[in-house]
Amino acid sequence: MRYIDLTKVQHxxxxxxxxxxxxxxxxxxxNGARNEAINDRxxxxxxxxxxxxxxxxxxxxxxxxxxxxxxxxxxxxxxxxRVGEVGCEEHSGYWWLAFNWKNFRYSCAFCNTSxxxxxxxxxxxxxxxxxxxxxxxxxxxxxxxxSDEQPTLLDPTVEADPxxxxxxxxxxxxxxxxxxxxxxxxxRARESISIYxxxxxxxxxxxxxxxNECKRIVNDGDEAWREYIQxxxxxQDRFAKVVTRLxxxxxxxxxxxxxxxxxxxxxxxxxxxWLDSVLRD
Numbered sequence: 001m002r003y004i005d006l007t008k009v010q011h012x013x014x015x016x017x018x019x020x021x022x023x024x025x026x027x028x029x030x031n032g033a034r035n036e037a038i039n040d041r042x043x044x045x046x047x048x049x050x051x052x053x054x055x056x057x058x059x060x061x062x063x064x065x066x067x068x069x070x071x072x073x074x075x076x077x078x079x080x081x082r083v084g085e086v087g088c089e090e091h092s093g094y095w096w097l098a099f100n101w102k103n104f105r106y107s108c109a110f111c112n113t114s115x116x117x118x119x120x121x122x123x124x125x126x127x128x129x130x131x132x133x134x135x136x137x138x139x140x141x142x143x144x145x146x147s148d149e150q151p152t153l154l155d156p157t158v159e160a161d162p163x164x165x166x167x168x169x170x171x172x173x174x175x176x177x178x179x180x181x182x183x184x185x186x187x188r189a190r191e192s193i194s195i196y197x198x199x200x201x202x203x204x205x206x207x208x209x210x211x212n213e214c215k216r217i218v219n220d221g222d223e224a225w226r227e228y229i230q231x232x233x234x235x236q237d238r239f240a241k242v243v244t245r246l247x248x249x250x251x252x253x254x255x256x257x258x259x260x261x262x263x264x265x266x267x268x269x270x271x272x273x274w275l276d277s278v279l280r281d
Contacts, residue, residue: 001154001156002156006102015101020099023099031092039081044099045098060108061157063108063111065203072108075104077105078097080094080095093128111196112127122197122200124194124197131151132152153195163176164176164188167258169211170204171207171208171259172199175189211259211263214260214263215267243274264278265279
């Protein structure tokens with residue numbers, strides 16, 4: 001997961017007027033009729049999807065996959081029609097956010113819908129899940145501020161949230177902090193890993209491949225660096241290519257760039273001062 005800056009989203013011409021008109025049309029309806037009317041207007045968020053995918057070159061905002069989990073959806077971060085948490089059986093969903101682009105997240109099918117990992121048996125996928133720290137503070141109506149809630153799920157559009165996830169060298173996602181040292185951040189990361197299905201076997205294998213390639217490039221960099229600091233002209237060119245290649249892996253548009261960053265951070269040492277300059281940007 002990498003931070004997504006929503007201020008960079010470009011809106012299609014006339015889209016905001018369409019979204020506002022759709023909200024006005026569904027607002028006076030009863031719950032059942034409203035849900036159907038919202039779904040009938042799904043083209044509104046589908047037409048916005050290219051604006052979302054452009055921010056990350058078609059990577060899922062939750063898992064950073066482009067091809068492994070290829071089908072892409074517009075996820076409503078706060079579910080639009082119902083909330084699949086215990087005690088929310090009567091909740092009609094955050095329908096007033098159904099056409100609000102700030103509630104849209106670009107997601108692969110594995111993060112957004114229920115799937116079973118055929119290897120581990122774990123069933124993940126966000127669907128209509130939206131747990132809170134305190135259920136009593138959930139917004140049931142549009143006249144209550146969303147700031148009253150404390151969502152459990154990590155949100156890629158909140159700059160502080162992606163850093164609560166760490167990607168190990170074996171491709172596994174885990175919380176950055178232990179439950180003993182930072183209970184709530186740990187719980188948020190742990191639940192997000194489960195609900196977004198961030199340790200699906202195919203995904204772990206794809207991240208592992210990135211880890212291994214980054215390690216290989218860093219090893220090449222060590223050799224080039226030792227020769228470069230001695231003044232070897234050929235080594236200078238080799239070292240520059242290593243840095244360029246690592247920065248390509250770290251680019252936020254690259255697939256599994258958060259994995260690359262964690263791997264490179266884990267490889268830092270006093271014998272590799274050059275890695276700090278690679279990570280600094």
